[in-house]
Amino acid sequence: MKISTSNGISASVVSFLFALTIMLLLVISGHFDSSMPFDGSKSEYSVPIVELLTRAANGVSDHDEVRAVSSSEYRSSTSSSTDSIAVNRRSRNRNVVREDKRLEQGLARARAAIRKAASLQNLSAIVSGHEVPAGRIYRNPGAFYQSYKEMERRLKVYVYEEGELPIVHDGPCKDIYTTEGRFIHEIEHGKSKFRTKNAENAHVYFMPFSVTMMVKYLYKPYSYNVTPLKEFVSDYVRVISTKHPFWNRTYGADHFMLSCHDWGPHASKGNPLLYNTSIRALCNANSSEGFNPQKDVTLPEIHLYDGNIPEKLRLPQPPTTPRPYLAFFAGGLHGPIRPLLLHHWENKDPLLLIFEYLPKNLDYHAFMLNSKFCLCPSGHEVASPRIVEAIYAECVPVIISDHYVLPFSDVLRWEGFSVRVEVAEIPQLKELLAGVSEEEYLRLKEGVRAVRRHFVLNQPAKSFDAFHMILHSVWLRRINVRIG
Numbered sequence: 393m394k395i396s397t398s399n400g401i402s403a404s405v406v407s408f409l410f411a412l413t414i415m416l417l418l419v420i421s422g423h424f425d426s427s428m429p430f431d432g433s434k435s436e437y438s439v440p441i442v443e444l445l446t447r448a449a450n451g452v453s454d455h456d457e458v459r460a461v462s463s464s465e466y467r468s469s470t471s472s473s474t475d476s477i478a479v480n481r482r483s484r485n486r487n488v489v490r491e492d493k494r495l496e497q498g499l500a501r502a503r504a505a506i507r508k509a510a511s512l513q514n515l516s517a518i519v520s521g522h523e524v525p526a527g528r529i530y531r532n533p534g535a536f537y538q539s540y541k542e543m544e545r546r547l548k549v550y551v552y553e554e555g556e557l558p559i560v561h562d563g564p565c566k567d568i569y570t571t572e573g574r575f576i577h578e579i580e581h582g583k584s585k586f587r588t589k590n591a592e593n594a595h596v597y598f599m600p601f602s603v604t605m606m607v608k609y610l611y612k613p614y615s616y617n618v619t620p621l622k623e624f625v626s627d628y629v630r631v632i633s634t635k636h637p638f639w640n641r642t643y644g645a646d647h648f649m650l651s652c653h654d655w656g657p658h659a660s661k662g663n664p665l666l667y668n669t670s671i672r673a674l675c676n677a678n679s680s681e682g683f684n685p686q687k688d689v690t691l692p693e694i695h696l697y698d699g700n701i702p703e704k705l706r707l708p709q710p711p712t713t714p715r716p717y718l719a720f721f722a723g724g725l726h727g728p729i730r731p732l733l734l735h736h737w738e739n740k741d742p743l744l745l746i747f748e749y750l751p752k753n754l755d756y757h758a759f760m761l762n763s764k765f766c767l768c769p770s771g772h773e774v775a776s777p778r779i780v781e782a783i784y785a786e787c788v789p790v791i792i793s794d795h796y797v798l799p800f801s802d803v804l805r806w807e808g809f810s811v812r813v814e815v816a817e818i819p820q821l822k823e824l825l826a827g828v829s830e831e832e833y834l835r836l837k838e839g840v841r842a843v844r845r846h847f848v849l850n851q852p853a854k855s856f857d858a859f860h861m862i863l864h865s866v867w868l869r870r871i872n873v874r875i876g
Contacts, residue, residue: 491592492641499595499871502542506871509538528808529839536803540856543867549586550594551579552632555601559609559624563602566699568777571675571691571858572652574849576600578859582852586863596646596671596870597638601628603651603659618658625649625662644670645687648866651675652691654773657682671869673862675775680795689865692799692847692858695777701848704757705784708841713761718743718825719790720763722750723778726771729792732818733769744822760785764833765811765825770796780847783809788836790825792818800846800861802868809839 512534519537530536555561561580563573579587579598588594603621610620633639639647648671649660656674660667667682677683677690700706725731725748737746745763750756760766766782767790774796782789789810791798798806806812813824828836845854846861853859 495593495595498546502539502546503871505542506535506539510535527839527842528835529805529843530808531803531805539803539868540860540864543864544585544855546595547586547863547867547870548588548594549579549584549596549598549863550588550591550638551598551600552636554631554635555628558602559605560601560628562605564604566696568693568695569604569652569675570696570699570849571694571862572602572604572650574851575650575673575859575862576602578851578853584853591636591638594638596648596866599628599632599647599649601625601649603653603656606659607653607655618655621655621659622662625659625666629663629666639665646870647671648673648689650691650862652693671866673866676773677797677799678774678795679797683797685797685801687869688797689862689869690797690799690801691862692780693775693777694780694847694849694858696849701784702757704755704761705781708786708844709761711837711841715762715764715787717745717759717763718822719765719767720745720759720787721767721769721778722747722756722759723769723771724749727769727773729769729794729815729818730771732815733767733792733821736819737821741822757781757785760787763787764837765790767792769793779810783840783844783847786837786840786844788833788840800865802865804843804846809836809843811836 510532515534515537519534527533561576563576564570565573565577578584580600591597601624606621606624610624611618612620629639629644633644644663644665647666649656649666650673651659652675653659654676657672657676657678660670660672666672669687671687671689672683673689673691674683675691675693677685677688679685683690721733722745723730725734734746734748737744738748740746745759746767750759760782764787766778766785766787768776768778768782769792770776774793776793779789779791791806791810791812792815794815798804811825811828813821817824845856846858848854848857849859850857
């Protein structure tokens with residue numbers, strides 16, 4: 393049956409003319425560009441996050457009326473009456489604007505409270521019990537504590553329900569990509585008070601796809617072709633931005649993805665707004681390859697072989713336990729840094745235990761527990777699970793890396809519990825480590841013990857653990873506050 397207007401013109405013709413008019417307006421106004429870049433270059437769609445959030449607070453968005461292109465999955469659902477869609481959209485937008493203003497007012501109060509706490513000299517005015525974030529490991533303990541409490545009080549996360557297992561709503565929980573899977577499982581299936589089913593009440597929106605699962609099911613082994621990953625991400629963003637209004641309100645600035653796979657940054661290039669504007673929580677946090685610490689979040693790379701912390705590292709040793717070795721490392725020759733380390737120090741000094749691969753009759757974790765410093769050189773990518781392993785072993789991490797943005801560095805003073813050695817300083821490694829006084833070493837070791845709770849993945853999640861620290865990093869970028 394053919395539906396016509398009162399003038400006898402078919403609805404399909406009206407829809408076509410309407411769509412053509414919108415496209416012409418977009419071209420004229422500069423909002424549409426067929427050559428929009430999909431590489432790591434700066435996109436014209438990259439808008440400062442402050443401006444984006446201001447637009448959201450005022451209920452203004454250039455894309456409120458012009459939606460993203462429909463995916464084939466939803467094309468059949470877009471053939472209803474144009475007038476009905478417009479009326480529903482205007483009504484929904486009015487409700488969204490009111491809710492946005494309420495949310496932004498709450499965030500403004502949170503920012504004011506954090507700034508006030510940052511200037512306090514005595515934390516007892518805001519801190520009670522055993523939660524005091526004291527010590528040299530924090531940039532500003534008062535600001536961090538207040539920000540964390542404001543997050544617990546206010547933050548709401550909407551998790552998109554679109555997508556199917558195993559690539560969406562699932563992830564690895566027992567290997568080097570543990571952080572990715574455990575976060576997805578905790579936010580979706582845990583007892584988190586942060587998740588909301590009401591998308592209009594959310595401060596941030598989580599896209600729960602797993603890049604690790606994409607690699608497992610979409611990637612052709614040894615092809616080194618990441619196009620299928622980018623295509624999946626592109627399709628996913630197209631679906632949610634077509635079905636929901638939230639992506640288009642802020643150009644994705646209040647949305648986040650999470651990946652611990654090395655190819656997470658490559659997958660995010662599937663959509664230029666996701667790459668340039670959204671919050672990307674990544675283990676591979678390389679500032680020379682597009683990672684932007686002003687909007688992106690560094691994940692700690694946590695390798696749990698069977699889903700649990702290795703037995704020898706679960707309970708800390710007594711502080712007085714002797715550590716006869718100065719430093720320890722064992723690992724493959726991946727990337728440009730490790731060959732230099734082994735060239736200068738493998739089998740060169742009895743106090744520096746440097747191995748390419750540890751002989752099978754020797755215990756990896758036992759060496760960590762018997763060493764003062766644990767070397768954490770980057771491999772192919774900047775992140776290393778040895779950092780967290782060293783923290784578990786209370787072995788002071790020695791960071792040897794270029795362009796690595798360390799996890800939770802918004803609030804943590806890494807110099808309070810680790811040592812950084814430049815790549816050019818590898819020949820002087822023993823001199824540098826031996827030059828750390830016993831007093832300073834004990835302070836560093838104390839810092840390692842204090843910071844441990846922030847790098848543990850608990851089931852269920854506990855306050856101040858890795859799950860909550862990741863959320864707090866996202867929260868800081870949403871409220872656009874820098875603690876320091």
